[in-house]
Amino acid sequence: MADCLFCRIVTGEIPATIVKRTEEAVAFRDIDARAPTHVLVIPTQHIPAVREATGPEREQLLGGLLAFAAQVASELGLDKGGYRIVTNTGPDAGQSVDHLHLHVLGGRRLTWPPG
Numbered sequence: 001m002a003d004c005l006f007c008r009i010v011t012g013e014i015p016a017t018i019v020k021r022t023e024e025a026v027a028f029r030d031i032d033a034r035a036p037t038h039v040l041v042i043p044t045q046h047i048p049a050v051r052e053a054t055g056p057e058r059e060q061l062l063g064g065l066l067a068f069a070a071q072v073a074s075e076l077g078l079d080k081g082g083y084r085i086v087t088n089t090g091p092d093a094g095q096s097v098d099h100l101h102l103h104v105l106g107g108r109r110l111t112w113p114p115g
């Protein structure tokens with residue numbers, strides 16, 4: 001989508017620190033890191049949020065995205081200490097970019113519940 005920030009990161013039109021990419025997904029550093037490791041994992045296909053990821057094809061995509069995020073976390077050395085994967089959906093959750101993304105956070109003790 002032409003006016004989507006994360007679609008423009010996928011195409012390289014907007015620079016980002018890419019950690020890993022496949023045809024289906026891209027992982028890049030969050031510009032406003034909230035933990036020593038804070039990476040965003042997005043599908044290359046534009047899907048606004050997890051609530052739109054319905055139907056068998058998108059359910060498969062979601063599974064792949066989660067597995068990809070776990071792989072990225074592992075490659076960034078987070079397996080031992082652990083990490084959190086979270087996706088904000090809609091205004092009450094504070095979603096600020098309408099392109100499905102998983103936050104991968106680690107490298108410090110994370111509090112629960114989130115604010």
Ligand code: AMP
Pocket residue numbers: 005014016029030031032033040087088094095096097098
């Ligand atoms: P959310 O608030 O859950 O929608 O998350 C959006 C995330 O995108 C925030 O953590 C932002 O810091 C991050 N973000 C916004 N613009 C960029 C950018 N150009 N490069 C990397 N991360 C970004």
